[in-house]
Amino acid sequence: MIENSELNVPQDLEKCIKFHGHLCPGLTYGYLVAKEAIRLLDIRRSEDEEIVAMPENDSCAVDALQVLLGTTAGKGNLLLKDYGKNVYTILDRASGRGFRFSRKISCRNDQQDKVLKSKSLLSRPFEEIFSTEEISASMPPYARISPSEPCAKCGELTMADKLRQGQDGKSMCIPCSDS
């Protein structure tokens, strides 16, 4: 196995590799998008929900967005749409600006070494790999916070606004309500 320190890649990409577990073209696409969004929007990593990422796939790229932009699955500012599209929209709540990045080049799942393929992507101009469009998007709402209450059937603690009212007027969690 190649150690990260032997990869000779930028330090911020090393952070992404450490989080993701390995270097691959998918992660590199996310890295390139995050860097370009930081440059265009002049933003810092999102401590809370200042930045919002809307990837239209659940590929490796998402992990680079999480690490570099702070748009994480547990913070409500990673709004993943499972369309399988190689598209990433990044919004900045402070300026109200947003950019949509759509990958232009195909990535074949051939046997070419993932590390070599990733490093070759790093050497190409961004505009060769992605098309970029500034968009006017309304900002999505902030993550909801609601207290937890026990489900009337299983007793397990559940966010109140995710409980469903049964015919008997009792509030049940989604799995109990569906069963």
Next chain:
Amino acid sequence: MIENSELNVPQDLEKCIKFHGHLCPGLTYGYLVAKEAIRLLDIRRSEDEEIVAMPENDSCAVDALQVLLGTTAGKGNLLLKDYGKNVYTILDRASGRGFRFSRKISCRNDQQDKVLKSKSLLSRPFEEIFSTEEISASMPPYARISPSEPCAKCGELTMADKLRQGQDGKSMCIPCSDS
């Protein structure tokens, strides 16, 4: 703002805080679950998809699972169910074992300082906070990989198995198909 180094928390929790952006009870619940899963299953951080996490909510806790277990949104081994339930199932593909953790104590959204509340959780025995159940679960399939093809309408690259066949036989991405 309190610097992480001033928080006087364990180093692995510091890593979670750095990724998540701040210390809060939600993150601490995820931290406690991840640590207990590591202890019970005798596992290391998942480089690829060796470990699978199935949180039944999208709260801050998810970020601690990502950091400590390597079950990340971009790797296909974070199978988030948006039920709002304070439940976390962690599976180990190698041993075929899994544990389900269900939070027993409520967390009021009052004004008590989040850092103090988090630190008080760290001082309590795990079994006071979560119930633990060993489960026999079948392992979920690995993440699918499929080549990208252009949508016949918008032309954007889309994972082939996410394309939908239109009445005219052309393959379209989900947004184009729905519009």
